[in-house]
Amino acid sequence: MGLSVRVLASTTAAMMLVPVLLAAAGCSTKSCAGQCGPPFQLQVVFRQGTSEQAAIAAMRKYQASPIVIRIGQPHRPRSGTPGQWTAVIYTKKMPLGSSHIPLLTCLHRSPAVMQASWPD
Secondary structure, three states: OHHHHHHHHHHHHHHHHHHHHHHHOOOOOOOOOOOOOOOEEEEEEEOOOOOHHHHHHHHHOOOOOOOEEEEOOOEOOOOOOOOOOEEEEEEOOOOOOOOOHHHHHHHHHOOOEEEEEOOO
16 A cells, blocks of 8 residues: 555656656747748749759849858659659748848749748
């Protein structure tokens, strides 16, 4: 009887300590969809029929943007299958404020780009 009371007491104490330990360790319930800090991934999808060379040329225009860290190589979602090219632009900022507007405006005006967005 004495042993089961001690086991129950220690189990209860451990269960009460778990939230405290998680909070102390810096764990939070803040949801940021995997993009909590830079580099943020801006997904670019090119129009059907855009060649890899045209996609590369279109992406080079954005290297000078002050919020761009680097630009990934265009790739197809599944290798070996025909389809649209996609690429990732790694940025310093997400769409908060207005610093991203020139980059997105330029991307949306590009004849090679079908869509550009930060995924959730």
